[in-house]
Structures are given as C-alpha cells and as structure tokens.
Amino acid sequence: MSDDIVLKTEDLTKHYGGVHALQNANFEMKMGEHVAIMGDNGAGKSTFVRQITGVEQRTAGKVWLYGDEVNFSGPLDAREAGIETVFQTLALADDLDVPDNLFLGREKTYADWLGPFRLLDYKGMRRATMAGLEKTGVKIPNIRNSIRNMSGGQRQCVAIARTATFHSRLTIMDEPTAALGVQETAQVENIVRQLKEQGEPLILVSHNMRQVFDLVDRVVVFRRGRICANLDIKSGDYTGEDVVSYITGAKTGEEYMEHAT
Amino acid sequence: MSETSHGIGGLTFDKSKRSWPNEMNILLALIIIVVIFEILGQVLPYMKDQSFLFDSRDRFDSIFNEARLKIIILQVAIIGIIALGVTQVIITAGIDLSSGPLVAATAMIAMSFGQTELVNGFANPKALFGTWAMDLPVLIPIAVGLAFGAFIGAINGTFIAYLRIPPFIATLGMFLICRGIALWWSGGNPISFPTESYKAIGAGMMPVVWFLSLAVIFHLIMRYTVYGKHTYAIGSNEEAARMSGINVKRHKVMVYMIASMLAAFAGVILASKSETAQAGMGEFYELFAIAMAVIGGISLQGGRGSIVGTVLGAMVLGVIRSGFTYIKLDGSYQLMAMGSIIIAAIVLDQYRQRNKA
Numbered sequence: 001m002s003d004d005i006v007l008k009t010e011d012l013t014k015h016y017g018g019v020h021a022l023q024n025a026n027f028e029m030k031m032g033e034h035v036a037i038m039g040d041n042g043a044g045k046s047t048f049v050r051q052i053t054g055v056e057q058r059t060a061g062k063v064w065l066y067g068d069e070v071n072f073s074g075p076l077d078a079r080e081a082g083i084e085t086v087f088q089t090l091a092l093a094d095d096l097d098v099p100d101n102l103f104l105g106r107e108k109t110y111a112d113w114l115g116p117f118r119l120l121d122y123k124g125m126r127r128a129t130m131a132g133l134e135k136t137g138v139k140i141p142n143i144r145n146s147i148r149n150m151s152g153g154q155r156q157c158v159a160i161a162r163t164a165t166f167h168s169r170l171t172i173m174d175e176p177t178a179a180l181g182v183q184e185t186a187q188v189e190n191i192v193r194q195l196k197e198q199g200e201p202l203i204l205v206s207h208n209m210r211q212v213f214d215l216v217d218r219v220v221v222f223r224r225g226r227i228c229a230n231l232d233i234k235s236g237d238y239t240g241e242d243v244v245s246y247i248t249g250a251k252t253g254e255e256y257m258e259h260a261t
Numbered sequence: 262m263s264e265t266s267h268g269i270g271g272l273t274f275d276k277s278k279r280s281w282p283n284e285m286n287i288l289l290a291l292i293i294i295v296v297i298f299e300i301l302g303q304v305l306p307y308m309k310d311q312s313f314l315f316d317s318r319d320r321f322d323s324i325f326n327e328a329r330l331k332i333i334i335l336q337v338a339i340i341g342i343i344a345l346g347v348t349q350v351i352i353t354a355g356i357d358l359s360s361g362p363l364v365a366a367t368a369m370i371a372m373s374f375g376q377t378e379l380v381n382g383f384a385n386p387k388a389l390f391g392t393w394a395m396d397l398p399v400l401i402p403i404a405v406g407l408a409f410g411a412f413i414g415a416i417n418g419t420f421i422a423y424l425r426i427p428p429f430i431a432t433l434g435m436f437l438i439c440r441g442i443a444l445w446w447s448g449g450n451p452i453s454f455p456t457e458s459y460k461a462i463g464a465g466m467m468p469v470v471w472f473l474s475l476a477v478i479f480h481l482i483m484r485y486t487v488y489g490k491h492t493y494a495i496g497s498n499e500e501a502a503r504m505s506g507i508n509v510k511r512h513k514v515m516v517y518m519i520a521s522m523l524a525a526f527a528g529v530i531l532a533s534k535s536e537t538a539q540a541g542m543g544e545f546y547e548l549f550a551i552a553m554a555v556i557g558g559i560s561l562q563g564g565r566g567s568i569v570g571t572v573l574g575a576m577v578l579g580v581i582r583s584g585f586t587y588i589k590l591d592g593s594y595q596l597m598a599m600g601s602i603i604i605a606a607i608v609l610d611q612y613r614q615r616n617k618a
Contacts, residue, residue: 076506091504093497095564096490104494105505107487116488116515 004031005067006170006201007052012061014047021047023225025061029218032199034192036212039222040247045205048222049174053085054078066169082169086159086176098143098158099129102165132165133157135198136191153184160191163200171195172203177211189215209240221246221253229253283558283565287573294577298584305588313587329583331466337579338468339364339534341572342527343550344557345472345479346520348571351554352483353516354496354563355421355428360524360550362439363413364543367406367528369446372538375402375459376452387453387537389446399458403529410525411518413439418514436547443540453537463533471530473572475523480568492516496563524550552599553578556606560614577602 006029014022022044029035037045050056052063054072063070065081072078075085092101099122108121108128129143138157140150147155156176163171173192177185192215195202206212212219213233221229221243229246230253231238245251298313314330316323343360350357376385378395388395413435420431461467483489491512494502503509527546532538557574559566578599585595 075504079506091498091501093494093501093564095493095497100490100494104490104502105507107490109487114486116491116512117482117486119485120487120490122485 005029005064006031006033007203008064009052010062010064012048012051012063013059014051014056015059020225022051025222025227027220027227029201029203032196032201033218034196034202034204034216036204036206036216036219037222038206038212038219038243038247043222043247044225045222046174047225049085049172049203049205052078053083053172082167084163084166084168084171086156086163086171086173092147092155092159094148095146097146098133098140098161099125101147101158102129102132102162106166128165129161132161136161136194138187138191151184153180153187156180156184156188157191160188163195168200170201170203172205174205175207176204177206177208185211209243212243213240219243223247223249223252226256228256230255284567284569284573287556287558287570287577291573291577291580294580294584298580298587301584301588308588311587313584329587331469333579333583334469334472334576335466336582337553337575338472339527339531340546340549341472341553341575342468342475342530343524343546344553344571344575345475345568346523347547347550348554348557348559348566348568349479349483349492349516350428350520351551351559351561352492352496352563352566353513354499354561355513355517356432356551356561357417357517357520357524358429358432358547359413359417359435359439360520360527361543361546361548362436362443363410363521363524364528364531364546365443365538365540366413366439366446367409367525368532368535368538368542369443369452369540370409371402371406371529372452372455372459372532373447374405375399375455375532377454377456380454385454387451389450389452396456399456399462402459402532403462403526406525406529407522410522410528413525414518414521415514417521418517421517422510422513440540443542447540449540451537451539455533455536459533460536461533463530463535468530468534471526472575475526476568476572483568488512488515493564496565498564549578552603555603555610558606558610560610561607 007027009025009027012022012025012027013020025044025048027048037048039045047056051058054075054077065083070081072081078085093104096104103125108124109118110121112118126143133140133143136157138161140154140157147158150158160173160176177188180188189211192202192204196215202216204212204216217232217234219229219231219233219238220227221231223246228249229251231243231246233243242251246253295314302308302311302313312326314325316326343364347357347360373389374394374397376388376395378385378388378392380386385395417432417435420426421428483492491502491507494505494507495509495512499509528543531542535542553574554566554571555561555574556577557566557570557572559570581599581602582595585598
C-alpha cells in the first residue's frame with residue numbers, strides 16, 4: 001500500500017440482525033483529500049462512519065489508517081489514533097466553557113502524581129484553545145463563557161475546533177451544518193476550507209449539494225448499503241444532476257455495476 | 262499573556278467580561294437577611310433597641326456581637342461538612358439521602374473506639390467493648406469512622422453507577438440501613454465518655470475549623486483539579502463526558518465515597534462535640550445539607566453549583582436560625598420559614614434558568 005493513503009477500507013460490512021446496513025464498502029482516500037459521502041437516508045453513510053470511528057463494531061472487513069491496520073474497540077481508541085469526529089448530536093458539556101470542552105477527558109495537567117486530583121493547567125489549555133480557534137478562524141466572543149449561552153453555530157464551531165487543537169490525522173464531520181442557519185453554515189464551511197488549505201484530510205457527510213461542490217474534491221455515493229459511485233467532481237465532468245441520479249439509482253458507477261440492483 | 266488578548270475576529274477572553282457569579286446573589290441575600298433582622302431588632306416593641314450582629318450599646322469593648330457570630334456558624338458547621346459532599350453529589354445530577362443516618366451510625370461506631378476506661382476513677386458505665394477498645398489514640402476512631410463512610414459510599418456509588426439504581430432510591434435504602442446500623446451497634450444504648458483527645462477534636466469552635474478547612478480544600482479540588490472538572494462534566498452532559506473518555510462509572514463511585522466520608526467525618530466530630538453517641542443523632546441532617554446546597558445556588562439537574570455557594574447557603578441557614586431565636590420566635594416558625602426559603606431558592610433558580618434559555 002502506498003504511504004499517502006490516509007484511510008482504506010476493504011469489504012467493510014455491517015449487519016444489524018437481518019438488515020444489511022453496509023455491504024463490502026471499499027473506500028480509499030489520499031493525504032490532504034476532502035471527500036464527501038452522499039446518499040439517501042438509510043443508504044449506509046452514517047453506518048459507514050460509525051464503523052470507522054469505532055462507535056460500532058463491524059461485522060466484517062478491514063480498516064487501515066495511514067497504512068496500519070486498525071481495530072478500534074470504541075470511539076476513544078479511534079480518537080487516540082487521530083480520528084476526530086464531529087457528530088450530528090454535539091457531545092458538549094453545557095455548563096463548561098470552551099477550553100474545558102475542547103480538553104474534556106484529555107486535560108492538560110501538572111502534578112500528575114496526584115492521580116484524580118492532579119491540577120488543571122488552565123493557562124496552557126486557554127492558550128491552545130486560542131491557537132486552535134485562530135487556526136480555524138472561529139469567532140467566539142468570550143471563550144470563558146459557558147457553552148450554554150452560545151448559538152448553534154458557535155457550538156458546532158467549538159466541536160469542530162477540537163480537530164484543529166489536537167492535530168487530528170483524519171477529521172470526520174457527520175452533517176455539520178444540518179441544524180445551522182445561513183451565516184453559521186458559512187462559518188463552518190470556512191473552517192472546512194481552512195482545513196483544506198492546511199492539508200488536513202476530511203470526510204464530510206452531507207445532503208447539501210451546493211456545499212459538497214463548493215468544498216470537496218471527490219464524492220462517494222452510497223445506495224442501499226453499498227458504494228455505487230466514486231466521482232472526481234474537481235475534474236468538472238460531473239454536475240449536481242449527475243450526483244442526484246447516482247443517489248436515486250438512475251445511474252451506477254461502472255466499477256460497481258456487478259452489485260447494482 | 263495579558264489580561265485581555267485578542268485573536269482574529271474579536272476572539273477574546275476578558276476577565277472583566279465574565280458573567281456575574283451566582284455566589285454574589287447569595288451573598289447579597291445573606292446581607293439582606295441580616296439587615297432585615299437588624300431592622301426588626303430596632304422596630305419590634307419588645308426588643309429594646311438590641312442589635313443582631315453588633316455589640317449591644319451598653320458595652321463598647323468590641324464592634325460585633327462575637328458570641329452570636331460564633332453561634333451562627335457553629336450551629337451549621339457539622340451539617341456544613343455533610344453539605345460539602347452533598348454538593349459534589351448534586352453536581353453530578355445525583356442526590357444523597359443517606360448522610361443523616363450515616364452521621365448517627367458513624368458516631369456510634371467511632372465513639373465505641375474512642376471511649377475512656379475510667380470515669381472519675383470508676384469503670385466507664387457506658388463501655389461497649391472490653392478494655393482493649395479503651396483509651397485508644399484519637400486516630401483510631403477517626404480512621405474507623407472514615408473507613409465506614411468510605412464503605413457505605415462505595416455501596417451507594419456502585420448501585421447507582423454500575424447497577425443504574427436511581428440515586429434517590431439507592432440512598433433512601435441506605436438511609437434506613439444506616440439508621441438500623443446505628444440502633445443495632447449498641448442495642449440502642451448511648452455510648453459515652455470519650456477520651457480527652459477524642460473530646461478535643463470536636464470541642465469549642467473545632468467543628469467550625471474543620472468545616473472551613475474542608476471547604477477550602479474542596480473548593481480548590483472542585484475548581485483546580487481533574488476530579489472537579491469531570492464532576493461538573495458528568496452532571497452537565499453525561500453522554501458527552503463518556504464520549505470524551507471519562508470513566509463515568511468509576512468517577513461516580515468516587516464522588517459518592519467522598520460524600521459519605523465527609524458525612525462520616527461529621528459523625529465523628531458530632532460525637533466528639535456531644536461527648537456521646539446516640540442512635541437518634543443526625544435527624545434531618547441530610548435534608549438540611551441538601552437545603553444548604555440548594556440555597557447556595559446548586560442546580561438539582563446537575564452541572565452547576567459550587568462549594569463557595571454551599572458555604573454561603575450554610576451561612577444563610579445559620580443566620581436565619583439565629584435571627585429567629587434573636588427575635589424570640591418559636592422553633593416551629595423557624596422550620597416553616599426555612600422551608601419557605603428553600604422553595605424560594607428553587608423557584609428563583611428555575612426562573613433564572615428560563616430567562617437564560
């Protein structure tokens with residue numbers, strides 16, 4: 001396998017009882033690449049993400065991250081390996097402020113011999129938070145206010161800023177703008193562009209065709225639990241209508257024809 | 262880094278911009294209550310121009326009425342120690358009802374290892390064990406008491422975190438069990454006559470010293486350690502805490518253990534202060550401890566509240582109790598008034614939260 005492959009899956013499969021939510025997904029992405037995953041509801045997008053991020057255990061198949069075969073027993077494993085995920089439901093603690101949320105579960109500390117009573121390095125965490133937010137261009141009036149009083153967009157940005165703070169090796173966003181307004185969506189999209197400029201690989205699950213065409217290099221379409229197209233949209237060969245026809249099943253990518261139904 | 266630092270796009274953190282801390286409201290309420298009693302002392306016809314907090318007019322040897330100040334804090338100190346633990350439990354969105362009976366059970370157990378052998382030259386008439394348990398160093402009753410508290414807390418925490426029993430039910434069961442243990446330990450007889458060194462740890466203002474020292478320690482722990490941060494995180498969003506890699510179950514067990522050890526320590530001190538241990542001790546202590554935390558601005562939904570708030574909440578209860586005695590109102594009125602204040606505190610909290618949302 002070549003060294004510039006960030007993520008590779010081979011025959012990734014997930015069955016929920018008799019439901020074949022994901023079947024034989026072969027996926028590959030290169031260094032610095034931004035890939036969108038599209039598909040109808042129930043096509044297997046989120047299932048695919050959950051297998052990669054260790055939220056669920058796959059039924060079959062293999063996953064490689066930067067050339068190493070990985071087998072995550074939970075989301076923490078995946079995070080430690082460098083996969084940072086922004087979930088549809090935000091995993092933020094409302095009563096804590098921005099640095100507290102960014103560093104939750106992996107606080108900067110000193111006097112570690114104190115065990116659970118080791119001391120928090122507030123200053124270091126604040127500094128790293130500022131750096132992370134600046135890197136992503138996120139604007140938050142005061143990072144020491146609790147998350148409770150922030151808008152949906154700001155909260156989403158905080159969740160996304162985690163990736164910038166921790167130098168993730170792969171960022172996955174599961175419909176990051178689904179619940180956001182126009183301005184907030186633009187803010188999140190700006191962060192995605194920044195990640196692109198910095199060469200950080202990203203998987204974006206999205207329903208928003210305009211957004212996908214604006215942001216990513218490649219679209220992978222899922223249908224009925226299978227990958228049915230792999231479209232290099234930067235080449236200009238494909239339009240939104242093409243992608244829609246792959247999503248609805250009017251078309252299927254040549255290399256995926258054997259399973260088409 | 263300067264006080265205020267600016268990133269791109271007005272990204273700041275500014276100490277002066279931080280929101281008005283909730284503790285200031287409680288401090289304000291405390292001052293208002295004191296002022297009300299001060300005014301009542303002046304206007305009530307039977308009070309003869311007395312002062313609540315300041316020295317009476319006939320003596321000019323000091324500014325404050327020190328005796329009253331001491332009593333205000335002394336009468337809430339022991340329950341205050343319990344409240345420090347209850348605060349942590351409520352911040353995780355839990356509750357601990359077992360602390361009052363735990364105080365009694367621990368007082369009985371600790372005192373039975375803190376008795377003196379000879380009382381005025383005669384054998385201790387309330388001796389529970391033989392001479393082997395007499396005149397032990399004071400560390401023994403303290404250690405036995407804390408160990409018992411840790412044991413009870415571990416059971417509470419395990420049932421709540423691992424077996425998913427609602428905290429209210431689990432600690433209600435433990436409430437009855439501890440009261441049972443307190444009665445069973447000596448067959449209902451009081452245990453009395455502690456050693457001089459055991460008497461000393463709860464004598465005079467010692468309960469206040471313990472209360473305030475422990476308050477400072479736990480304030481620092483809740484604010485500046487990982488333990489504190491994770492306690493708030495769990496109460497704020499348990500799912501997020503779990504996803505962030507916090508071992509939520511283990512942490513909860515630790516919180517309940519610390520809370521029960523604080524309640525047990527309160528029992529050790531109460532027995533020392535009273536120089537006796539009786540199975541009926543600590544009645545309603547669990548409720549007053551919860552009341553202190555609630556008046557101190559804690560949210561029963563978890564995630565919010567502080568040790569400073571609880572200490573102020575304890576002071577409010579102390580001032581009200583003293584104030585009612587001062588204006589010569591009956592104990593029955595005190596209970597009604599304290600009940601009303603607890604309800605008012607909750608109503609205020611709900612109102613503030615709705616306004617914020």
